[in-house]
Amino acid sequence: MPNPYVKQYLMTAGPTPVPPAVSQAMAAPMLYHRAPAFVEVYERVIGKLPGVFQTSNDVLTFSASGSGAMDSAAANLVRPGKPVLACAAGKFGERWIELCEAYGGETVRYEPGWGERLDPAEIDRLLGENDGIEVVFATLSETSTGIVHDVQAISEVAKRHGAILVVDAVSGLGAAELRQDAWGIDVVIAGSQKALMCPPGLGFASVSQRALDHASENPAGRYFFDWSKTAKSQRKGDSPFTPAVGLFLGL
Template identity: 45%
Template sequence: MQEMILKKRLFTPGPTSLPQEVIRAMTEPMVHHRGQEFTDLFRHVQQGLQYVFQTKNEVLILTCSGTGAMEACVANLHCPGDKVLALRGGKFAERWDKICQAYGLQVKPIDIPWGEAVDPQRVAQSLEEEPNIKAVYATLCETSTGVVHDLPTLARMVEPHSALLVVDAISALCADELLTDAWGLDVVISSSQKGLMCPPGISFVSLNEPSWDRVKSATLPRFYWDFREMRRFLEKNMTPYTPAITTLYGLNAALDIIQREGLEKVIERHARLARITRAALTALNLQLFSQRPSNALTAVQVPDGIDGAELLRLLYHEHGMVVADGQFHLKGKIFRLAHLGDTNERDVIAAITALEKSLLALGHEFSEGAGLRAAKMASSE
């Protein structure tokens, strides 16, 4: 008898599942990146990105991962030896620190326990103590812990100073509220493979005019990452070098989907799925890890006596569910269940069902069916 093939479902905080409309768009015939078809596509994508970033700023499009966009920001905003503030509360926040150090910047860290959000007053105090700080490097959603930081308050703390606020919104875009212009965020980056429901490979940078002034005066070396050249080509609806054209077709379709639903409703949907997920997990006698959780994902502590690696193995091999492990010192101690991008309530219910069965198989104690009952109750609220 032929073995049944499990349908694999991604519940990772990137890459996320792709809508069929995005997949179909990426089968479009290839076009030349210096031709009219491409410039029309690029112009439409640019308008869609401004909408999801909630900005009137130009949004640069880079062919790279999110880390590439992070490095590009550092290379374009600084001179050797600049002092910067890095808010370190997870793997990706610490990546800002590492990139800045690689470029010879003087990094003053603010360390935040993983799972907690930064206290904006600590940032204000650091800026008072170090008036020469050129930039504050922050995250909106820390993907390694599932924490969403209080960016509006943080921006108000930074605004009286000359420092730029540079924000990693890679996993937060389209899941958590992001008001780039209204909050006064100087630089915001994101990528294609999370809330934008596309394959990995392209990233985005929004810069306001004070940030562009810094780009003009920066002296760190840059070639592929040169924002000045990107801006010059942006005027022609092009990129300086060959872009990921197929992924841009997919992104164009994804942005159309988001605009049809409406960004506010997209974020509300993510918040609803997060609420349903957390109600179910709590009913399964599981403890949430994040003290200020994002709409993008839920980080959960692995119960005492349960092998975290075996739990993820069961979810995958028995149920086809791909769930993310913890990272660094949290590996095997937490798991991260994303409700991000092209995810609906039916997907969340399927994940909860698989998790219940896997936890029962491993001997975790809870009232059988409690997760599904809690999910349905949260869904009706």
């Protein structure tokens, strides 16, 4: 058990240290998640998140890790038997491959090697050679290697081919430059435990209307991570399931 009187340093990729003000907010008495006092907090957090992502999109929140938010992207966007492109240059890029295959996508792999940067020209080639790729999955900052990928250039390539781009920014949001709307990125995934400096347990998916429309046409089943269900509730200042109350207070 850590000594509460000795300052602790986390020399890891995450979770990051939590500021005292966040810890104090989370130590407040528990609130009922339908009560006005919590709804006020919930709506304020939901209202401020788009500014962090630099978007006008809905930023959907899940009581889950960043990997849970990644799972939500695959569950909603990968249509069984339809082609997708998963880009992997490290451990968390490989997670995109695992998720796409788990949801039955015809997965085209782009694996330049750990520590290498994703090459937009190679992505362009793969999209040109593989007809009908619906979604491209990439990473902003690959935690396992420290490499930051040029998702702005990748977005330009994806748009030329009519593909939806999903970017894992779990370790990049707030730490590396990311302009979702200006760069035309359809979906950005993040978590509470990195640059947002909260404990783990909240996952975020900033989703464009185009991506929501694509998800609505996906016949594959999903429940907890159903984007349309979450978006509908959030627009009413509500959550479809019990949210992580303490984490919202901290955030």
